[in-house]
Amino acid sequence: MADTRETLLSLTDYSVAFDTPDGVVQAVSNLDLDIAPGETVAVVGESGSGKSQTFNGVFGLLARNARTGGAVNFLGRDLLSLSSKELDKVRGRDMAMVFQDPMTALNPAMKIKRQLAETLEIHRGKSRREAEREALQMLKQVGIPDAERRINQYPHELSGGMRQRVVIAMALLCQPKLIVADEPTTALDVTIQAQILDLFRDLTQSFRTALVLITHDLGVVAGIADRVAVMYAGRIVEEGKVDDLFSRPAMPYTAALMRSIPRVDREAEAVEPIPGRPPNLIHPPSGCPFHPRCRFAEEKCVRERPPLGEVSAGRRAACWFPFIDAEAGTGGENALAETANV
Numbered sequence: 001m002a003d004t005r006e007t008l009l010s011l012t013d014y015s016v017a018f019d020t021p022d023g024v025v026q027a028v029s030n031l032d033l034d035i036a037p038g039e040t041v042a043v044v045g046e047s048g049s050g051k052s053q054t055f056n057g058v059f060g061l062l063a064r065n066a067r068t069g070g071a072v073n074f075l076g077r078d079l080l081s082l083s084s085k086e087l088d089k090v091r092g093r094d095m096a097m098v099f100q101d102p103m104t105a106l107n108p109a110m111k112i113k114r115q116l117a118e119t120l121e122i123h124r125g126k127s128r129r130e131a132e133r134e135a136l137q138m139l140k141q142v143g144i145p146d147a148e149r150r151i152n153q154y155p156h157e158l159s160g161g162m163r164q165r166v167v168i169a170m171a172l173l174c175q176p177k178l179i180v181a182d183e184p185t186t187a188l189d190v191t192i193q194a195q196i197l198d199l200f201r202d203l204t205q206s207f208r209t210a211l212v213l214i215t216h217d218l219g220v221v222a223g224i225a226d227r228v229a230v231m232y233a234g235r236i237v238e239e240g241k242v243d244d245l246f247s248r249p250a251m252p253y254t255a256a257l258m259r260s261i262p263r264v265d266r267e268a269e270a271v272e273p274i275p276g277r278p279p280n281l282i283h284p285p286s287g288c289p290f291h292p293r294c295r296f297a298e299e300k301c302v303r304e305r306p307p308l309g310e311v312s313a314g315r316r317a318a319c320w321f322p323f324i325d326a327e328a329g330t331g332g333e334n335a336l337a338e339t340a341n342v
């Protein structure tokens with residue numbers, strides 16, 4: 001269970017920009033987000049919303065043309081001010097990242113045993129023997145069948161689901177305080193997806209590891225997250241507890257995102273793509289970046305950008321006309337019609 005009194009990772013006024021021949025791409029803008037120990041936070045949004053770049057920046061994995069701003073405080077240190085050598089020590093030991101493609105993290109020419117053991121030898125100073133013993137134990141813990149045989153194989157000899165388990169095992173070996181998983185189940189079939197998510201749930205509970213799940217799959221979010229942050233055009237536009245946000249989205253973009261995704265409990269015809277296209281981040285729209293696609297947009301939305309403000313207890317949204325009114329406790333007629341549709 002998350003302990004909301006402590007903060008493990010804190011992003012403050014955090015920005016990521018890329019210098020390109022066409023201009024500056026403002027991928028992430030003035031983002032504030034806190035993650036507590038043991039908490040699972042889902043970061044959702046369309047592709048290009050900045051969700052992956054936010055955490056690539058936290059891990060120091062951005063392309064060379066990137067610039068970061070603001071502060072990223074993790075375990076009392078500002079990661080943005082660390083040298084790459086210092087950051088290397090933190091990565092793998094205190095925080096780990098799991099990508100959609102497990103081969104990003106695995107060396108195809110090295111047996112699983114060596115890859116896992118090396119992590120412990122480097123980050124925890126374990127002896128080779130001890131590291132290999134712990135590696136085998138972890139493979140069993142993440143549910144790799146016949147682990148004694150599998151540990152002596154190369155990555156290509158394993159199925160996609162098994163490779164992803166190996167990567168998760170590698171991420172967990174040093175018992176990090178934070179795991180960021182970027183679309184970790186997208187490439188897997190539905191049964192394996194469910195197993196991997198169960199695995200994350202069990203492991204975050206037993207190790208009190210905080211998990212940030214970057215995904216476009218709201219089904220995944222509902223099953224595992226405590227809290228959701230919705231991103232649009234490089235900003236958080238809504239944030240709150242998963243049940244609250246799903247049952248009553250406060251912001252038109254969140255509602256539109258939910259309507260655009262197929263759900264098992266709804267007719268296929270009820271799926272409604274979000275009109276228009278995600279904004280150009282070199283020349284973003286004025287005011288609210290969602291206004292060209294928002295059916296509730298008014299004059300003020302075109303002129304002024306809404307701040308991310310509290311709309312109810314524990315709930316933040318960036319909208320001039322949220323469906324939830326903090327003072328009245330509800331929204332207007334449009335809001336009620338909209339939320340009934342979600």
Ligand code: SF4
Nearest residue numbers: 288291294301319320
């Ligand atoms: S601020 Fe205006 S344009 Fe933006 S989401 Fe709210 S109603 Fe729509």
